[in-house]
Amino acid sequence: MIHIVTPENQHLFRDEMEQAYRLRHRVFVDEMxxxxxxxxxxxxxxxxxxxxxxxxxxxxxGQVLGYQRMLPSTRPHLLSDVLPQLCEGERPVGPHIWEWTRYCVAPGHRERGRALSPVANALLSGIVEWGLASGISTIIIEMNPLWLLRLVQLYFRTTPLGLPQKVGDEDVLAVTASFDRRTLLRLQEMRGNNLRVLAEPEPTVRRLAG
Known part of the structure; x- marks a missing residue:
């Protein structure tokens, strides 16, 4: 299941957030x-x-096998403050637009070949479920250009914001990717069920008691 962690409930997920930060370090520092x-x-x-x-x-x-972070485009984020050179025109901003960052999946739970792994599918489905419920319809992504075709196949409507540029040793492209109910249905079709991936918020008392 995908659990959403915000300042309001972060005290309930201290151990899991520690795992998430260490997974991020393992993927982005050690591997990339x-x-x-x-x-x-x-x-x-x-x-x-x-x-x-x-x-x-x-x-x-109890193990964090996948992680991603969403940042509002109306506040400082990667495209606005770190990688503005990736956007050649007007930067996309609005309450319906959020930036998708730090996506990572633990080794052993990643896709092999073209098919999304169950963890990857759940993470993407989590974005769409959360977005549809929150009035969010578009995400900003800084990514390897090879992801473009995959996103289109998942029924995200992608628009490049500029040309790929070298960031470190990798080509990076900034895009917007819009989604709707069809995107969610496509992801459900690919995993073979229409079950909700977002966990229901746990009552604070019950969580603390555990």
């Missing part, structure tokens, strides 16, 4: 060699892990 993000404590945290961030965690048996 984004050495600027390295920290001695092995936790990848940046200036956008603030009161406005929405964290989404895939948790199974």
């Amino acid at each position: 060699k984004w050495t600027d993000l390295a920290r001695e404590d092995g936790r990848e945290i940046d200036q956008f892990d603030n009161a406005h961030a929405v964290h989404m965690l895939y948790i199974a048996d």
Whole structure:
């Protein structure tokens, strides 16, 4: 299940958030060699892990197997403050537009070939479920250009914001990706069920008692 963590309930997910920060460090620093993000404590945290961030965690048996972060486009985010060169025109801004960042899946739970892994499908489905319920219809993504075709196949309507540019050792492209009910149906079709992936919020008393 995908659990949404915000400042209001983050105290209920202290252990899971620690796992998430360490997963981020393992993926982005150890694997992808984004050495600027390295920290001695092995936790990848940046200036956008603030009161406005929405964290989404895939948790199974107490283990965080996948993670992603959503940032409002109306506040400072990667495209506005770190990678503005990726946007050649007017930067997309609005309450219905959020930025998708720090997507990562634990080794052993990633896709092989073209099919999305169950964790990856759930993370993407979580964005769409959350967005449809929250009046959000578009995400900003800074990504490898090879992801373009995959997003289109998942029924995201993608629009490049500029040409790919080198960021570190990788080509990175900024896009907007809009979604609707058809996107969710497509993701459900691919995983073979229409069950909700977002976990229902747990009562605070019950969570603390556990």
